[in-house]
Amino acid sequence: MSRAFNFCAGPAALPEPVLAQAQADLMDWQGKGLSVMEMSHRSDEFVSIAQRAERTLRELMGISDDYAVLFMQGGASTQFATIPLNLLGGHDCADYVNTGIWSKKAIAEAKRYTRVNVVASTEADNFTRCPDQSELKLNPEAGYVHYTPNETIGGLEYDYIPDVGDVPLVADLSSTILSRPQDINRFGLIYAGAQKNIGPAGLTLVLVRRDLMGRTRPELPTMMDYSVADKHDSMYNTPPTFAWYLAGLVFDWVQQQGGVQAMGELNRRKAERLYGAIDSSDFYGNPIQPRFRSWMNVPFTLADERLNSAFLAGAEERGLLSLQGHRSVGGMRASIYNAMPEAGVEALVAYMETFEKEKA
Amino acid sequence: MSRAFNFCAGPAALPEPVLAQAQADLMDWQGKGLSVMEMSHRSDEFVSIAQRAERTLRELMGISDDYAVLFMQGGASTQFATIPLNLLGGHDCADYVNTGIWSKKAIAEAKRYTRVNVVASTEADNFTRCPDQSELKLNPEAGYVHYTPNETIGGLEYDYIPDVGDVPLVADLSSTILSRPQDINRFGLIYAGAQKNIGPAGLTLVLVRRDLMGRTRPELPTMMDYSVADKHDSMYNTPPTFAWYLAGLVFDWVQQQGGVQAMGELNRRKAERLYGAIDSSDFYGNPIQPRFRSWMNVPFTLADERLNSAFLAGAEERGLLSLQGHRSVGGMRASIYNAMPEAGVEALVAYMETFEKEKA
Structure with a gap:
């Protein structure tokens, strides 16, 4: 398993x-x-x-x-x-x-x-x-x-x-x-x-x-x-x-885990890591004003929407599931609630970087 | 287990x-x-x-x-x-x-x-x-x-x-x-x-x-x-x-299991066995007109209510759980839904007979 x-x-x-x-x-x-x-x-x-x-x-x-x-x-x-x-x-x-x-x-x-x-x-x-x-x-x-x-x-x-x-x-x-x-x-x-x-x-x-x-x-x-x-x-x-x-x-x-204080620190780190990866590249984007970005739900788009399917397929192959954005808005969304470990965010960021290198 | x-x-x-x-x-x-x-x-x-x-x-x-x-x-x-x-x-x-x-x-x-x-x-x-x-x-x-x-x-x-x-x-x-x-x-x-x-x-x-x-x-x-x-x-x-x-x-x-037809036959047998045990003794009773007795929920009383606690304690010891009647009516109730095997009803009837012999 x-x-x-x-x-x-x-x-x-x-x-x-x-x-x-x-x-x-x-x-x-x-x-x-x-x-x-x-x-x-x-x-x-x-x-x-x-x-x-x-x-x-x-x-x-x-x-x-x-x-x-x-x-x-x-x-x-x-x-x-x-x-x-x-x-x-x-x-x-x-x-x-x-x-x-x-x-x-x-x-x-x-x-x-x-x-x-x-x-x-x-x-x-x-x-x-x-x-x-x-x-x-x-x-x-x-x-x-x-x-x-x-x-x-x-x-x-x-x-x-x-x-x-x-x-x-x-x-x-x-x-x-x-x-x-x-x-x-x-x-x-x-x-x-x-x-x-x-x-x-x-x-x-x-x-x-x-x-x-x-x-x-x-x-x-x-x-x-x-x-x-x-x-x-x-x-x-x-x-x-x-x-x-x-x-x-x-x-x-x-x-x-240390209660909501520890959860908050963990969630801040996870969110900063993922938004950081999105912001560091023109390949990915997120339109929300930084002050109001959700720590829990991180939508992002690919500059070239034609790559969406390939991105999702590659993610699934690596065991990164359910990254498709909501059917009403499209794009991608990574929900990183309490139960998502930092290793999951690291794996996603690593995949995003690899995908960009391959496709950009 | x-x-x-x-x-x-x-x-x-x-x-x-x-x-x-x-x-x-x-x-x-x-x-x-x-x-x-x-x-x-x-x-x-x-x-x-x-x-x-x-x-x-x-x-x-x-x-x-x-x-x-x-x-x-x-x-x-x-x-x-x-x-x-x-x-x-x-x-x-x-x-x-x-x-x-x-x-x-x-x-x-x-x-x-x-x-x-x-x-x-x-x-x-x-x-x-x-x-x-x-x-x-x-x-x-x-x-x-x-x-x-x-x-x-x-x-x-x-x-x-x-x-x-x-x-x-x-x-x-x-x-x-x-x-x-x-x-x-x-x-x-x-x-x-x-x-x-x-x-x-x-x-x-x-x-x-x-x-x-x-x-x-x-x-x-x-x-x-x-x-x-x-x-x-x-x-x-x-x-x-x-x-x-x-x-x-x-x-x-x-x-x-054979669908609802088979379930109905199984449930009829279970109900007949349990009501039969209740009716065959003055020690136990059920007040419902036989025609309208539920196949699923079988309430029964002990003629001597002072024995209720002993009955329930002995049942639990034998792994016969949750026989207490609803808090609004008291007495006993055996619910024998689809998932209750005939062996469960047999075990209950055997216990009822043993308990009666000991206490009657």
Whole structure:
């Protein structure tokens, strides 16, 4: 068996020790005679797995008891509706910042439930940057302010947390959760699909400040109600137990690596190495303003697009997988989440240099 | 490693060959150098896994192209809202049959969105039976008729499919899907949480007749819209890929066993053996009318409830797990889904006889 370097944007590579543990446990967890995925979610064994995962995440991210940590389903796309339906009771509008494809999806779904104020957009700059704080035309009466700290497709990442006064700040942290230290207390609500930095697809983490609960719209499905999930420890019905268990193993692994501080240092080095290689050559390009380049998702183009297929084929031969850019933008994209080791980035850079020498 | 017999109602035991395959594949699927859970859902590899699973399920259940097969998230409890929000456009009421705890949950959620006609209830009989066809007071103007073919907690199962005329019939098949031959064409919509007869928790199957799409309520979240899921092959966003892959392995396994016909024969034998043991002794009891006893969930009581703890402790010592009844009803419950081999039922019956001899 030879493990490849997998640059997929999501579902993404998982840490090898996590997969090895899951493989060892698969048919018989700790000698109990059954798989984690066969356990009752109400058994002592699974409840201890679930609680441990939450506890470790709270430690890693510095999450206080003011916040509920919810293990939900449906991905970030389900949250696009869940958020307005939970937070807008008593408010008739919400503020949204538009920085690309994922912002737009969040805005489109929110518009089905409320008036949306697009308080800043960098579309005129072709989404090559995030707005500055001074550009945000915030509305004090908004139910919340939503933004997308990292645009997975565009490869754009804020280098600051917006100051939105007393209005709750809501953030899609799918790609950047656990990737560096973040001050959770600045947020009213954070959500993240698991399939990038947390675990397998099918699990969605929601951190919500408890004072924001109870602002629900009447049409909210019970299963999407944060206060119901909180009251039942995310077990109002059967949760995705195996994904939850894997998330716990990933949290343990992050802790063993030194936590989010160490992750941030590693991710900075990886990103600098890869952007450095792109910038040092006219053969490759990345259009994002350096200040706003994502540490997690690195899109790049070949000056000669006719070489794209040859680049991808050669990469795959060397075990560098899933480098094709999103179908909506083309080009290349290397997603280098926590689980991507520096050796993977080095292998990619070495291949890029070789390919350029052969073809330039 | 010694695998126990796991009688959990869900998440439930999976077939051992399925777990063995998943374990072998876990770090490197077919020499591709990555786990299934690390694959892009849009990769050729995963799309082939996904399509194969759907194809096998269609073969097993005889599902025609008139029906969409959707791989969704959120469990049956999410469907309790998804169903009225999808099917009630243009209708102001729905018919529901009440046969126990899961019926009641479906009714409670539907009432949040529409007028519910409870067209029959066996609560006066303490849910020891299902209603007869002649008891159903159906409304021709209802948007649909919902019933629960198997009550997982009560241990109650219909031995017939209700005739509801031209109104679409909607059924929660969570516990009984693939457990015996069923005439799919009698239903407008079937839904099933995966964690009993299909795979791990976190995946929900929905089979919906395509002519029923487009009857949505405006407040329906996009991610819960059957027509959106259908149009995007259940990949409007990232689906729970690993659960989907495991479901495919389970479908292959069912096919290897001889399909739902063979499953039905096996399940009948298992149920007859266990109910026979219960009925042959005054030490054990089951209150359900024999005609309506579930083949999948077999609740039973000890005449002397003070022996419950000793019974459960002795069972666990012998590797007979999760026999405790649901916390809302107490007593015992043996769930004997497809993956429970006859040897497991034999081991349980042998233990029950031994325990009775010791304690009676």
